[in-house]
């Protein structure tokens with residue numbers, strides 16, 4: 001049996017893994033690429049958190065506060 005070459009993830013099949021919980025998600029899912037609305041909300045929250053961290057560099061005063 002010949003070995004199949006690894007394809008880029010986008011082209012494997014019309015499914016994807018939920019970025020939050022890694023469950024397989026169908027491309028025709030209403031919440032694609034997330035498995036459910038809850039994961040979509042979680043991912044959005046992560047992005048907002050990340051943006052907040054990046055846009056505000058850590059300063060010495062932050063380290064002293066706690």
Ligand SMILES: [Zn+2]
Pocket residue numbers: 018019020021022023034035036039
């Ligand atoms: Zn999920």
